[in-house]
Amino acid sequence: MAEVFWPPQGSASLLGGEHNRIDGLAKCIGSAKYAYDVVPDNMLVASALSCPHAHATIRAIDLNAARNMAGVVAVEPLKKEGDEIRWEGDLVAVVAGETEAAVAEGLAAIKIEYEVLDHFVDDTDLDAATEANVTRPAGRNTQLQNRDEDADQEFERLFNEAAVTFEGHYGINVITHMCLETHGSTCESQGDKLVSHLSTQNVSGTPGQIAGPIGLTAQDVTVHCDYIGGGFGSKFAADAWGVTCAQLARNTGRPVKYMLTRSQELKNAGNRPSGFLRAKIAADKDGFVTAWDSAHWGTNGTSGAPVSQGVIPYVFNPPNRRRVATGIRTNTSPARAWRAPNHPQGCAITQTAYDDVARHLGLDSYDVFLRNLSTVGERAPIYEDQMKLAAKLMDWKAKWHPHGKGGQDGSVVSGLGMAIHTWGGGPHASRATCKIHPDGGVEIFLGSQDLGTGTRTVIGLVVAETLGLELEQVSVQIGLSEYPSSGPSGGSTTVGGVSESTRRAATAALNLLLTKVAPRLEADANQLEAVGGKIQIQGNQNRNISWKEACGQIGISPIEAQGEYAPRVTYPRNYDGKRLTDNGVAGVQMAEVAVDTETGVVKMKKFVAVQDIGLIINRKTARSQIYGAAIMGIAYALFEERIMDKATGAFVNAELADYKLPRLGDTGEIVVELYEPESEYNRGVIGLGEPPVISPGAAISNAVCNALGKRVSVLPITPQRVLEAISGGA
């Protein structure tokens, strides 16, 4: 019978190869249909009205004029009189109409009277927030090597005895998800059933979210999402707009499309919390951090939670550490999971401090990171290996100069920086059904989704590998909530979840087939294997039948088998038994930048990313994920930020014209290296979406600091902040 575990490294026929995406063709010719590409006949379009105030209560709301406008078919209030609006851009009412023009006129006819209230949007200044009474304690904790000592005295002693002691200020601003396809859906009401073509990272989990509020049950709602134009953690829920679209379709009996505008998207549909930190740090003469004493703060919107304490400092765990966290409640929309929640901020505001240890001591940053690896736990040897690899690819030793001491080319100085990261990436729960048809056709069904990461192709490859077929022979069916349920795609959990359930389903289906074929080959099913489009006696190519012939033995009904993965406890790192998937990776990134000291412009010269991810199913899409993550990292390191106007409380750059993102000329050379010794391969499949997006902020900030000899405290490192750092003391 077929073995469920992966073949040993080097012996798979498809796994680990370079494979094109099976949906790449549809995306290249424009036939891939996203939620907003579904245009049923007789469709209405809908759009929302946003509140212009950062904080207000609704005194009166009058929708009658809007309802009576020509071309307006329905108006749904999202807020009622007395409701409090807590951020600028919050959605108040939705108009559905025959054309976009009619909807625009309907929206303009809505009359709302607000009572404007005080607002607070500044997350950068902890003192101002404390004074405004919008802070809340978010935990403090102390770890001392000499546990019985008084913390204050012990820190004082450590700081006095250290070879170097310094104070630093670091920060990273809020950014948005900026999915190129905004949030929204097209809904079709069919009697008591409803189909929502929803732009979602969570096909299996959203029908229930839509059904309840519109008076249906989950089995009456089908969510369909073949393609999604970006999610990055912001599209797990059906959201108020998904529910309202469904409600409008039910109420009007006509299909309705309701997508957020770009500005509504940025103001409502997801952002990443900010992080700011003041720290006092002590280190020995080799750069080993002996004491860390920090206070950090930030905002995730109205509830006011900062970056988690668990990532302060990030990856490193100094022997003496005190950290105090404070959240700031701001009149800004609630944050959502953004690729690797907490980690990019933790990395950016603390591994910059580790780099400053090197700066203050005149040491090579590489050596300081290496010196502190003894505090990272069991993954230290992997980091060390990956650092060597990255340094070689960057040519670190040849290019390195102490901070601020490189040569100057006109007004341009260059520098190197690095950072390290970690992530889980263990699988989510997943179920799959594999069908083998009597004519040889193979189908696999999962209520999963492909965010562009290559999930569809990965599923196809696992089935093809298991059945000894080519990728083209497998039909992969995902993107529909009617299929066996699979977890939401977030946190790098998808590839593990779907590959495990798929492998189990395909193996079970194959074993049923082998049982049917065994008599034809006059063998026991246990002796058979599926290889190269044939079923054969193991290791004996001469006794075989073709796949098609084998499937001819099935009878009239197809073979159908299920595979399931339910999350279990993480394998210990020294576990050497077989497994399909695992959890936990490391990664090292290095950046080289050029900074023009006259203009303050930072240019990326080179970026190196070394990443382990266990067993790689599709090398091409794995690499592609890392390139993408590196560029998203360059974006938040150098370009993008949400800019709030303190006076009005408005999010002033909530359009693509004003929200700066890198373009093709801004990214420099990017080198991606997959770290895959046999020991990592044997751990099985681990997710990859999050880890490579964590380190760029710190690595690039450190490179800028190495170039200038001064720290630009807050990301993104805009020309203005560079010039301020140059003219300031830091």
Place this chain on the structure above:
Amino acid sequence: MSNKHVISLELNGDAVEFLCEPRQTLLEVLRDILHLTGTKEGCSNGNCGACTVLFNGRPVVSCLVLAMECEDAKIRTIEGVACDGALDEIQNAFLEGAALQCGICTPGFIVQAQALLDENPNPSEDEIRFYLAGNLCRCTGYDKIVRAVQAAAEQRRAATTAG
């Protein structure tokens, strides 16, 4: 209906006529009236390039072009890039080079690259980066897009020399 106008143009090689309002953009007409949804919308104000189409051979962002400006124009969209069922070199290079992830920016990039290679069959890396700078991608990594355009240019030149 009275304020609607009939517009005739050539779309992907075919003569097409449609009714539109004066305020409707070419993007809206392509997507909502003609159901050619390969052309994507990312911002509707000219800042993402997802809606790029060729207007008499030149790339334009269709969200900033009024449909009424297109009378008698030759418009080519992503649906008209592949010819006779065969992928164009650029489409092929995007596919082979994994120069796409979610794919929502891909049609805009491919159409813009089409215009580049029509204008300059042998662009340098800097020229590619400059010409495609109006197109935004949030997920792929621009690197692969540049490599794909280079590969496509090379393939086209080889085909021209051979032919």
